[in-house]
Amino acid sequence: MRRFFGGVIAAGALAAAALFGGSPVLAADDTIKVGVLHSLSGTMAISETTLKDAMLMLIDEQNKKGGLLGKKLEPVVVDPASNWPLFAEKAKELIAQDKVVVVFGCWTSVSRKSVLPVFKELNSILFYPVQYEGEESERNVFYTGAAPNQQAIPAVDYLMKEEGVKRWVLAGTDYVYPRTTNKILEAYLKSKGVADEDIMINYTPFGHSDWQTIVSDIKKFGSTGKKTAVVSTINGDANVPFYKELGNQGVKATDIPVIAFSVGEEELAGIDTAPLIGHLAAWNYFMSVDTPENKAFIEKWQAFTKNPKRVTNDPMEAHYIGFNMWVKAVEKAGTTDADKVIDALPGIEQANLTGGVSKMLPNHHITKPVLIGEIKDDGQFDVVSRTDDLVPGDAWSDFLPGSKDLEADWVTLKCGNYNTKTKKCGGQGT
Amino acid sequence: MPFTFIVSKALRFVLTLAFLVFGAIAASPARADAVDDALAGFTTDKYDDTDKAIQGVILSGAAMGGAIFDALGAGRLVFDPQSKTVLYKDASGALKLAKTGEPAPAELAGKPLKTVRLNNRLRRAVEAASGAFELRSPDRAKRIGAAKAIFKTREPTALPSIEAALAAESDPKVKEILTQARAAIVVGKADAPEADRAAAAATVAAVGDADALAALTNLPADSPPAVSAAAAAGVAAIERWQSVANVVQNLVYGLSLGSVLLLAAIGLAITFGVMGVINMAHGEMVMIGAYATFLTQAFIADHVPALNHASLVIAIPVAFLVAGGVGVLIERTVIRFLYGRPLETLLATWGVSLILQQLVRTLFGPSNREVSTPEWLQGSVEILGVSLTWNRIAIILFALAVFAALQLLLRRTSLGLQVRAVTQNRRMAGSMGIRTARVDALTFGLGSGVAGIAGVALSQIDNVSPNLGQSYIIDSFLVVVFGGVGNLYGTLVGAMSIGVANKLLEPWAGAVLGKIVLLVAIILFIQKRPRGLFALKGRAVEA
Numbered sequence: 001m002r003r004f005f006g007g008v009i010a011a012g013a014l015a016a017a018a019l020f021g022g023s024p025v026l027a028a029d030d031t032i033k034v035g036v037l038h039s040l041s042g043t044m045a046i047s048e049t050t051l052k053d054a055m056l057m058l059i060d061e062q063n064k065k066g067g068l069l070g071k072k073l074e075p076v077v078v079d080p081a082s083n084w085p086l087f088a089e090k091a092k093e094l095i096a097q098d099k100v101v102v103v104f105g106c107w108t109s110v111s112r113k114s115v116l117p118v119f120k121e122l123n124s125i126l127f128y129p130v131q132y133e134g135e136e137s138e139r140n141v142f143y144t145g146a147a148p149n150q151q152a153i154p155a156v157d158y159l160m161k162e163e164g165v166k167r168w169v170l171a172g173t174d175y176v177y178p179r180t181t182n183k184i185l186e187a188y189l190k191s192k193g194v195a196d197e198d199i200m201i202n203y204t205p206f207g208h209s210d211w212q213t214i215v216s217d218i219k220k221f222g223s224t225g226k227k228t229a230v231v232s233t234i235n236g237d238a239n240v241p242f243y244k245e246l247g248n249q250g251v252k253a254t255d256i257p258v259i260a261f262s263v264g265e266e267e268l269a270g271i272d273t274a275p276l277i278g279h280l281a282a283w284n285y286f287m288s289v290d291t292p293e294n295k296a297f298i299e300k301w302q303a304f305t306k307n308p309k310r311v312t313n314d315p316m317e318a319h320y321i322g323f324n325m326w327v328k329a330v331e332k333a334g335t336t337d338a339d340k341v342i343d344a345l346p347g348i349e350q351a352n353l354t355g356g357v358s359k360m361l362p363n364h365h366i367t368k369p370v371l372i373g374e375i376k377d378d379g380q381f382d383v384v385s386r387t388d389d390l391v392p393g394d395a396w397s398d399f400l401p402g403s404k405d406l407e408a409d410w411v412t413l414k415c416g417n418y419n420t421k422t423k424k425c426g427g428q429g430t
Numbered sequence: 431m432p433f434t435f436i437v438s439k440a441l442r443f444v445l446t447l448a449f450l451v452f453g454a455i456a457a458s459p460a461r462a463d464a465v466d467d468a469l470a471g472f473t474t475d476k477y478d479d480t481d482k483a484i485q486g487v488i489l490s491g492a493a494m495g496g497a498i499f500d501a502l503g504a505g506r507l508v509f510d511p512q513s514k515t516v517l518y519k520d521a522s523g524a525l526k527l528a529k530t531g532e533p534a535p536a537e538l539a540g541k542p543l544k545t546v547r548l549n550n551r552l553r554r555a556v557e558a559a560s561g562a563f564e565l566r567s568p569d570r571a572k573r574i575g576a577a578k579a580i581f582k583t584r585e586p587t588a589l590p591s592i593e594a595a596l597a598a599e600s601d602p603k604v605k606e607i608l609t610q611a612r613a614a615i616v617v618g619k620a621d622a623p624e625a626d627r628a629a630a631a632a633t634v635a636a637v638g639d640a641d642a643l644a645a646l647t648n649l650p651a652d653s654p655p656a657v658s659a660a661a662a663a664g665v666a667a668i669e670r671w672q673s674v675a676n677v678v679q680n681l682v683y684g685l686s687l688g689s690v691l692l693l694a695a696i697g698l699a700i701t702f703g704v705m706g707v708i709n710m711a712h713g714e715m716v717m718i719g720a721y722a723t724f725l726t727q728a729f730i731a732d733h734v735p736a737l738n739h740a741s742l743v744i745a746i747p748v749a750f751l752v753a754g755g756v757g758v759l760i761e762r763t764v765i766r767f768l769y770g771r772p773l774e775t776l777l778a779t780w781g782v783s784l785i786l787q788q789l790v791r792t793l794f795g796p797s798n799r800e801v802s803t804p805e806w807l808q809g810s811v812e813i814l815g816v817s818l819t820w821n822r823i824a825i826i827l828f829a830l831a832v833f834a835a836l837q838l839l840l841r842r843t844s845l846g847l848q849v850r851a852v853t854q855n856r857r858m859a860g861s862m863g864i865r866t867a868r869v870d871a872l873t874f875g876l877g878s879g880v881a882g883i884a885g886v887a888l889s890q891i892d893n894v895s896p897n898l899g900q901s902y903i904i905d906s907f908l909v910v911v912f913g914g915v916g917n918l919y920g921t922l923v924g925a926m927s928i929g930v931a932n933k934l935l936e937p938w939a940g941a942v943l944g945k946i947v948l949l950v951a952i953i954l955f956i957q958k959r960p961r962g963l964f965a966l967k968g969r970a971v972e973a
Contacts, residue, residue, distance in 0.1 A: 254554050
């Protein structure tokens with residue numbers, strides 16, 4: 001089935017190459033077009049609008065530095081309106097009609113999955129800036145957000161070591177990212193000797209707003225005397241009522257800490273954080289990190305948005321890294337041609353905003369530091385732990401039976417899912 | 431790590447006690463240099479140094495220990511990064527020197543002071559350190575809090591200070607809690623007499639909450655039979671009570687969810703139920719109400735801060751008027767041309783809803799706005815093992831009040847009479863001299879205004895974002911159709927039964943499956959009774 005699909009896509013790519021192959025060079029234009037594919041309306045607008053603004057700022061800044069290859073960059077912004085099939089349509093429009101040479105975009109995994117065939121077929125480049133569940137590595141996609149081993153696993157390690165947590169609540173929204181992440185975490189916790197009855201897994205629908213039962217269940221689960229923590233992959237709007245209920249029912253961070261993977265500065269802007277002090281979040285960037293690069297970035301951002309209170313967040317930093325890596329790769333390749341840029345990207349290094357240098361890896365993921373922050377009363381995070389070195393992103397989790405034998409390497413193996421056991425490309429373990 | 435943690439925690443308690451017992455008896459003046467050394471640890475802005483400073487303050491026997499830990503826990507302990515002076519703000523905000531408790535010199539007050547930072551580990555250390563101080567606090571509530579905290583942690587090293595506090599205590603309520611805390615420790619203490627431990631088990635069991643259950647189930651395995659038996663009896667009693675309390679709790683949660691549904695649906699019960707307009711923009715009226723709350727609160731905070739605690743109450747009429755006004759506008763410009771054409775109304779109001787959403791997104795930005803919760807709505811109360819948050823209780827009462835007010839309006843006022851007359855027979859009402867167009871506009875405005883009021887309540891439990899309304903529109907239609915179109919009592923009963931059924935299903939089916947099961951059940955029910963729970967009878971229905 002997979003192979004058949006591959007065949008279809010290859011045929012499609014050939015057809016596309018025949019149709020469009022003639023003119024990949026946009027020499028006639030004096031601008032280089034950069035696509036921005038983020039929802040500006042609908043449910044995801046809350047998170048994605050910020051990223052669109054961040055991209056505009058980065059492009060603007062590059063133009064002030066003289067552009068790229070002697071040309072100005074021109075942003076092309078489209079609105080896929082939080083509608084997954086529309087993402088694919090808009091991606092096609094960007095690449096085929098507007099002739100953009102690279103696209104920065106998507107937030108949810110389902111939107112990324114929706115545009116994948118388009119990027120393969122039309123052979124373009126997508127930079128994806130959000131932390132995700134892994135289990136994927138595509139030739140046309142560069143993942144600048146965290147893979148599970150760059151966020152979820154270190155977060156759990158921190159709680160085990162620093163807080164002595166023995167009992168775990170894995171709470172998430174019911175869709176692919178939390179389900180896969182929780183599967184990985186469950187396997188990881190069991191490998192560390194956590195018993196079945198000490199793990200409680202709970203899923204809720206998107207936008208869930210009545211958390212009374214679940215919070216009181218968590219309280220009960222945590223009152224056995226063993227130290228309990230909640231690992232939250234609750235997404236988007238559901239977080240605010242969840243944290244409000246936690247605060248009101250008196251679940252304090254010193255009793256049952258909650259560590260979240262989807263709650264950042266932006267999400268906290270809608271809540272009174274006083275009852276939440278000490279709850280945690282794991283990211284690769286926090287606005288409160290005190291480095292000169294970050295300070296400059298925040299100043300530029302607040303000046304660009306003309307709002308001195310505007311916050312920055314982790315996916316913005318991912319776009320910052322991704323965009324600069326792309327610029328460097330284009331300069332190295334001397335062209336914006338997709339194939340040459342894709343080949344040039346692995347190995348490119350770019351200083352991140354937290355004081356390290358991130359590197360694009362052959363599996364199209366990047367190296368990132370892992371930071372754990374505690375919520376402060378001003379809605380910012382206090383960094384309580386950070387990894388000594390940057391952690392390389394692992395596309396295929398080592399804790400899932402199907403994926404631990406898989407490896408992604410687009411430099412030597414030229415394959416996104418090479419099976420180290422069967423020595424074949426394209427073999428999902430199961 | 432947990433072992434060392436317990437040891438360090440225990441050590442800290444011993445130190446605290448040592449200070450309390452010896453320090454107090456000898457009344458030795460605190461060694462000044464030791465206090466200075468300890469306080470210096472607070473000024474390096476490193477967690478490990480802060481930890482050492484906490485222990486240092488305990489060891490040095492600083493007279494200000496209680497005040498320092500109080501301030502540290504509340505984020506009021508500050509230091510001057512230049513002179514390394516540690517200061518604290520007391521509860522009234524006055525700046526004082528940490529070492530002596532004297533008012534801070536004026537030249538320090540104007541400086542940029544840094545707050546001493548805490549993480550969870552340190553917060554627990556502060557709680558443990560201040561617990562022993564607080565057992566002797568003159569403030570009754572603090573003594574109760576400290577005793578309850580010890581009941582929860584069952585920290586064996588706290589026993590001597592509990593016993594000392596018991597002997598000195600005169601307040602019967604505090605005494606009772608101290609006795610319980612003592613029992614929670616004694617029941618697991620291997621070297622205590624067996625009879626004492628069995629009696630302690632009974633005392634703990636009588637408390638009957640989750641902490642008591644934890645104390646009784648975590649007894650050492652080699653406890654003597656009398657103790658184990660008493661504990662087992664206690665566990666059985668608590669569990670029996672908890673299974674009852676669970677059902678009660680789920681019922682109450684169900685009523686609370688039901689009242690949220692009622693609030694969201696009751697405006698729709700008028701526009702859709704009474705007028706028959708399929709109003710897809712209903713959710714956006716709720717959203718507008720929530721944003722009106724946000725604006726009211728911001729305005730009051732800026733201009734009349736004295737009214738801050740009442741801003742939610744003031745927001746109720748504001749939200750009603752704003753949402754009602756928007757409703758009248760929509761009725762006059764769109765809906766009045768579409769009466770009797772349900773499909774066009776559906777599409778037109780859907781369009782209106784998208785326009786309103788994007789308008790709010792453009793005006794206020796896509797991210798959430800913070801509507802703060804006044805103090806009197808924060809926290810929770812525990813009644814017989816069922817914990818209820820104040821804001822939920824307030825919403826239940828508020829929903830019922832809105833329902834009653836609306837009933838009164840429709841049944842007892844001339845506007846209500848006209849509304850009913852027009853919806854039952856438009857032409858007849860017109861012939862009787864009722865200005866039907868005006869009544870239509872007012873009715874739609876009323877429904878929208880009530881939705882706006884719902885927005886005030888929902889701003890307390892949900893996001894204030896442009897998407898707020900979308901999450902309630904489907905539930906609202908469900909409630910109105912299930913309850914019976916055109917019948918306000920049907921909406922009340924419908925909302926409450928859906929809420930309770932949802933919460934009873936959730937514990938065993940999970941939130942996702944529970945919702946699906948409920949939806950299927952409602953579809954089947956409507957198949958059987960297309961007019962809902964309380965069907966309107968008579969000719970009006972056929973018309």
